[in-house]
Amino acid sequence: xxxxTQSPKYLFRxxxxxxxxxxxxxxxHDAMYWYRQDPGQGLRLIYYSQIVNDFQKxxxxxxxxxxxxxxxxxxxxxxxxxxxPTAFYLCASSIGASSYGYTFGSGTRLTxx
Amino acid sequence: xxxxxxxxxxLIVQKGGIPIINCAYENTAFDYFPWYQQFPGKGPxxxxxxxxxxxxxKEGRFTISFNKSAKQFSLHIMDSQPGDSATYFCAARPGFxGSARQLTFGSGTQLTxxx
Numbered sequence: 001x002x003x004x005t006q007s008p009k010y011l012f013r014x015x016x017x018x019x020x021x022x023x024x025x026x027x028x029h030d031a032m033y034w035y036r037q038d039p040g041q042g043l044r045l046i047y048y049s050q051i052v053n054d055f056q057k058x059x060x061x062x063x064x065x066x067x068x069x070x071x072x073x074x075x076x077x078x079x080x081x082x083x084x085p086t087a088f089y090l091c092a093s094s095i096g097a098s099s100y101g102y103t104f105g106s107g108t109r110l111t112x113x
Numbered sequence: 114x115x116x117x118x119x120x121x122x123x124l125i126v127q128k129g130g131i132p133i134i135n136c137a138y139e140n141t142a143f144d145y146f147p148w149y150q151q152f153p154g155k156g157p158x159x160x161x162x163x164x165x166x167x168x169x170x171k172e173g174r175f176t177i178s179f180n181k182s183a184k185q186f187s188l189h190i191m192d193s194q195p196g197d198s199a200t201y202f203c204a205a206r207p208g209f210x211g212s213a214r215q216l217t218f219g220s221g222t223q224l225t226x227x228x
Binding site for chain 1: 119122145147149154155156157158159162202206215216218219220221
């Protein structure tokens with residue numbers, strides 16, 4: 001079955017640590033996205049990539065970094081510069097940047113301990 | 114201008130009721146308005162979507178009503194069931210070409226359907 005796999009499902013980070021969230025898709029989609037979800041604030045775009053080796057900042061990119069070395073993979077690193085990283089992180093993909101349908105993964109819940 | 118405002122934040126209805134969730138936007142360049150359904154601990158899934166050239170779209174028990182002049186659209190769930198209990202997000206996307214065609218999401222509505 002085609003889809004998006006996010007791992008881990010739960011992640012705990014100590015103060016000052018960088019952590020990387022994994023996102024893999026086997027849908028052959030060109031575009032991939034990272035969203036952050038906080039209660040009452042909906043989904044906010046962190047980064048997006050329309051093609052391999054290219055990505056752009058979204059609305060809340062500060063404290064985050066990404067890479068897109070392979071079409072299937074779009075990992076997100078939450079750096080120590082992100083002061084409030086506790087949230088639910090969602091990865092999504094679409095056939096192309098102009099396509100209408102987004103497919104979401106099941107998310108990673110990150111907690112600072 | 115990219116904002117999509119969604120209301121209410123939460124909604125409780127009895128089984129068989131018709132919950133209505135509303136969204137409003139400012140950007141007249143938006144040309145695609147989807148609704149997503151999210152169950153706890155899961156990612157959102159596309160439920161139904163509408164383009165501004167029609168005023169209503171039905172898929173099963175779910176209906177989108179669209180008012181282009183008021184820049185508002187709403188989701189109606191007919192004969193709601195406890196299994197419809199979820200968080201619902203509206204979204205919008207501009208129709209112009211270029212890189213800025215990502216979806217902008219509303220803040221979400223947590224729906225509870227009581228048995």
